[in-house]
Amino acid sequence: MGDDIRRNMALFPIGIVMKLTDLSARQIRYYEQHNLIVPARTSGNQRLFSFNDVERLLEIKALIEKGVNIAGIKQVMSPVTKESEEATVLTPDTESKRREMSESQLRRLLKQELITAKRPGQVSLIQGELSRFFNK
DNA sequence: GTTCTAACA
DNA sequence: TGTTAGTA
Numbered sequence: 001m002g003d004d005i006r007r008n009m010a011l012f013p014i015g016i017v018m019k020l021t022d023l024s025a026r027q028i029r030y031y032e033q034h035n036l037i038v039p040a041r042t043s044g045n046q047r048l049f050s051f052n053d054v055e056r057l058l059e060i061k062a063l064i065e066k067g068v069n070i071a072g073i074k075q076v077m078s079p080v081t082k083e084s085e086e087a088t089v090l091t092p093d094t095e096s097k098r099r100e101m102s103e104s105q106l107r108r109l110l111k112q113e114l115i116t117a118k119r120p121g122q123v124s125l126i127q128g129e130l131s132r133f134f135n136k
Numbered sequence: 137g138t139t140c141t142a143a144c145a
Numbered sequence: 146t147g148t149t150a151g152t153a
Contacts, residue, residue, distance in 0.1 A: 015138065026146060046139055
C-alpha cells in the first residue's frame with residue numbers, strides 16, 4: 001500500500017477538520033489528549049491533520065453518538081500504531097500471535113457492530129451492555 | 137483571522 | 146463540553 005503516505009500526509013488545520021467532522025475544536029483537542037488521534041504539528045505548534053486522522057475522528061464521533069465514553073473508545077479502536085503490521089509479523093511466538101489475532105478480530109467485530117447498529121430500539125440495549133464492559 | 141494552552145462567573 | 150483569556 002504505497003497510498004498510505006497520502007492518507008498520512010498532514011494537510012489541514014483544525015478549522016477545516018471541524019467542518020469535515022462536525023466536531024468542536026475542544027472535542028478534537030480533547031480526543032488528542034487521550035491519544036485517540038496524533039495529528040502532526042507545524043513549526044508554529046499548530047495541528048495538521050491527515051485523512052487518516054479525519055477518518056479516525058469520524059469513527060470516534062460515531063461511537064460517541066452511540067453513547068460510548070472515552071474509555072470504551074480506547075478499547076474498541078486500535079491504538080495509534082504506524083508500524084502495527086511489522087509488530088504483528090515480527091511476533092515469533094505462534095500461540096501469542098493467535099491470541100492477539102483473535103483479540104483484534106473481536107475488537108473489529110465489536111467496532112463494526114457499534115458503528116453499524118442503527119436501529120433505535122437496540123441502541124439503548126447496546127449502550128447498556130457496553131457500560132458493563134467500559135464503565136469503570 | 138486562526139489556532140494554542142489553560143482554566144472556570 | 147462550552148467558552149473565555151492572552152498569545153503566537
